[in-house]
Amino acid sequence: MQLTGPWYMRLHWQVFIAMLLGIAAGLLGGEAIVPSVAWLGTLFVRLLKMVIVPLVAFSIISGVASVGAGASLGRLFGKTLGYYVLSSLLAIIVGLLLVNLIRPGDGANLVDAEAAVLPELETPGGPTDLLMRMVPVNVIDAAARPDMLAVIFFCILFGIAIASLPKDPRETMTNFFSAGFEAMMKLTSGVIRFAPIGVFGLITKVVGLTGFASFKALGLYMLTIAAGLSIHMFLTLPLLLVFLGRINPRVHFRNMIEPIALAFSTSSSGATLPVTLRTLEKEVGVSNRVTSFVIPMGATVNMDGTALYECAGVLFIAQVLGIDLTLAQQAIVVLTALLASIGAAAVPSAGLVIIFLVLDAVNLRGPEVEAIVGTMLAIDRPLDMFRTAVNVFSDSCGAAIIARSEGEEGVDIA
């Protein structure tokens, strides 16, 4: 990480100060201030979204083209999936234990709380549906939506095709895509310089628009989720870094502070993706070969914070309704929470909308359940910020661990 120059010139400090200023502006200005500053955040998120598709495409194609289709690609794929499942399951188990221990739903007073209207987000039907969505019938259309899983799938195949060309065209194509990737990284670095201004706009809007009545009613529930997410972020993932990657968690956390802060402010792993990719390569020192594989897919598929939330949220709703879920039902919740986190889009509130998938698996449905989810939505933003930060941090831990296991020594040097 760049540690030269006065502290206030460093981007993560500027982002941190912007957050504090945003909180102050939101508290003092309330709803009235929102229209005059919210556009700064919206503009910044648009800039981030602008770079996502080309950055991810160039990154994956150049990464996979240089790895080739052989055993090496299979090994990377295996390690990546293994890490995704392991880290998400650990997160879910923490959520399960905490909600069973604290039982925040037992005394929750949802009568005073305000419900909110659920946004329209696509919920996947199940594993086959997810598989179908991965294969685009029209790759330009997939990129235009953007449907990231489909884009990733096409780019991996295209990279493999390049790797299997004869020497001359292979080198031409590989050089073209790695040069394109460098150019996109430069562009991303330029966009990131506006992060403090964007973060100020985003945080002012959240704080200015949020009412506090619902927070009181669901206080214990929020604390339970926050405790679970903290355990995962500050205990479980650091342990994985130490034992699987021989990496100093403190150094890794410090290196990743910018993407974490951005995930927190935007509530979107997708919007944070360009910054995550760039930071892992430039600050943490992971090769493009590994980041291009672990990160774009991880942003859409590996969501530890969301997985924890799905499980904890469903158990909470059952507690509010006075229903005791059996051990077998809780096991179903664990598995469907994993699936739901894989299927959740990398955008704000996706985790809460997709909770219906898990609720359905244990027969929790009907107007009462919908009303409770609506109430949960009213207080979802801060939890979403926190779980998105966990989602992004977990992806970065996976990339660092896998890079180490592939023999990359320059990872997370202080």
Ligand code: ASP
């Ligand atoms: N907002 C989260 C993300 O983008 C998903 C969620 O709502 O849990 O990672």
